[in-house]
Amino acid sequence: MTPRLSIALCLSLANVMAHAASLQPDAAARQAQASYPEYMELLSIPNDAISPEDIRKNVAWLEAAFRKRGLVTQQLPNEGKPMLFAQWPDADPRLKTVLFYMHLDGMPVLPELWAQKSPWVPVLKRRTAAGAWEQIDSSQLFSGAVDPEWRVFGRSSADDKAPIMMFLAAIDALRASGEKPAVNIKVVLDSEEERGSPSIGKVMHAHLDLLRCDAIVIHDGPMHATNRPTLVFGNRGAANAKLTVYGARIALHSGYYGNYSPNPAQRLARLLASMKDDQGRVTVPGYYDHVKIAEADRKIMAAVPDDEAALQRRLGIAKPDAIGSNYQESMQYPSLNVHVLGSAAIGDKAANIVPDVAVAELDLRTTPDSTAGYLGKRIEEHIRAQGYHLVEGMPTDEDRGRYEKLAGFSYQSEGADAAGTPIDSAVGRWAYRALTDTFGSNPEPVRIRMMGGTVPTAEIVEALRVPFAIVPLVNADNNQHTHNESMRLGNYIGGIRAIHGLLTHPL
Numbered sequence: 001m002t003p004r005l006s007i008a009l010c011l012s013l014a015n016v017m018a019h020a021a022s023l024q025p026d027a028a029a030r031q032a033q034a035s036y037p038e039y040m041e042l043l044s045i046p047n048d049a050i051s052p053e054d055i056r057k058n059v060a061w062l063e064a065a066f067r068k069r070g071l072v073t074q075q076l077p078n079e080g081k082p083m084l085f086a087q088w089p090d091a092d093p094r095l096k097t098v099l100f101y102m103h104l105d106g107m108p109v110l111p112e113l114w115a116q117k118s119p120w121v122p123v124l125k126r127r128t129a130a131g132a133w134e135q136i137d138s139s140q141l142f143s144g145a146v147d148p149e150w151r152v153f154g155r156s157s158a159d160d161k162a163p164i165m166m167f168l169a170a171i172d173a174l175r176a177s178g179e180k181p182a183v184n185i186k187v188v189l190d191s192e193e194e195r196g197s198p199s200i201g202k203v204m205h206a207h208l209d210l211l212r213c214d215a216i217v218i219h220d221g222p223m224h225a226t227n228r229p230t231l232v233f234g235n236r237g238a239a240n241a242k243l244t245v246y247g248a249r250i251a252l253h254s255g256y257y258g259n260y261s262p263n264p265a266q267r268l269a270r271l272l273a274s275m276k277d278d279q280g281r282v283t284v285p286g287y288y289d290h291v292k293i294a295e296a297d298r299k300i301m302a303a304v305p306d307d308e309a310a311l312q313r314r315l316g317i318a319k320p321d322a323i324g325s326n327y328q329e330s331m332q333y334p335s336l337n338v339h340v341l342g343s344a345a346i347g348d349k350a351a352n353i354v355p356d357v358a359v360a361e362l363d364l365r366t367t368p369d370s371t372a373g374y375l376g377k378r379i380e381e382h383i384r385a386q387g388y389h390l391v392e393g394m395p396t397d398e399d400r401g402r403y404e405k406l407a408g409f410s411y412q413s414e415g416a417d418a419a420g421t422p423i424d425s426a427v428g429r430w431a432y433r434a435l436t437d438t439f440g441s442n443p444e445p446v447r448i449r450m451m452g453g454t455v456p457t458a459e460i461v462e463a464l465r466v467p468f469a470i471v472p473l474v475n476a477d478n479n480q481h482t483h484n485e486s487m488r489l490g491n492y493i494g495g496i497r498a499i500h501g502l503l504t505h506p507l
């Protein structure tokens, strides 16, 4: 055998071996079909965390589903809204342990907005030639061919009960093949994610031994809009701030006092304008100083197949802010966004006055290196550098007599911090390998360094202090959090394959 041929043979053998281990689409579709009756049943149990009784029903149902598959379970008490823990029995001390996080609760519903009898009665729909969704007999899910474009509509059909059912189906696939997982499996199902996971930290701290792991995988949120396998390595946090500029003691007649008593609305406008340049970049000194992006990460971000021309058309803007050189890069920076601006009254109530006060509320998106405290301090220094004296509460007579420019400024984290983990960490490489072995590497998975929105990753990973990867599995157009939430069945099958890939790759 010539060396070249033997190399070729080795490569193709390696290929065959990788593919022999990965769950093929038809096998995954069979596992999906076997799981649809349970999926529909699970979606029929209301899961708004406002009702502890409903949460307990979901937990009881899921506990039985995990036990049926041989996992050992335990309810984690949480003021009447327990979370569920499950683990594969007989952990192998030679293997690394991965904790899979998903959530069983869902957003509140407004049933009258849904195009079906009830958000809690899941239905199967297909798209008509005209592009509308038409309900079809859902028993078609349980036998015969299932079109991957069909969708199941119902609350949490995607967010986040689909990943939980995909996970159970992936376990079924493992059991069916007699394979052992390549990682020790632990699962935690949050019961209050849609309320910002207020209790996840407390519950995790109370069970540190039980939850101990080498990595966390979060199955939540949408895949990239192209539906390519997606990995996310972080998200921004959220903070808010309030800026008040004071004028005269009371609002004044603009005829007698315009040109004499300074106008706080115009002063506020000038102050806000001093915080950003014409290209949208924050000009507050130090604001971006902590942002460090490695060249390798820049390449990965540039490779994300975002259609920015289409995005700009959808938004109705001719040119985006010049923060990063593409959408992904722009999300790596902290933001400074005015979302409320007010002074005096508008409309029918407007009067010819020089206002006494003007207010701006800002929302700041934070990054792991640029916390609410850091950013708030930079803005505060900047306001002072513009000649303002900062007061807490209303200025006193003494303040008014002494300082030409008076303002108030306060800021606080919204309780959701940013989180980030390196793309090339062992966990990132492991997840990438699992996805490329399962789905191939052309095109390769989409890797998002940090997504712009805020999810409670920091709260989830803080207690255990291990690296993480977010592996979203549901279609991007699933309408999560609003009415007519839907899960595309092709994504459901792909999700089972993705999870099976993670479970069969050693970390």
Ligand SMILES: [Zn+2]
Pocket (backbone or CB within 6 Å): 103, 159, 160, 193, 220, 221
């Ligand atoms: Zn979710």
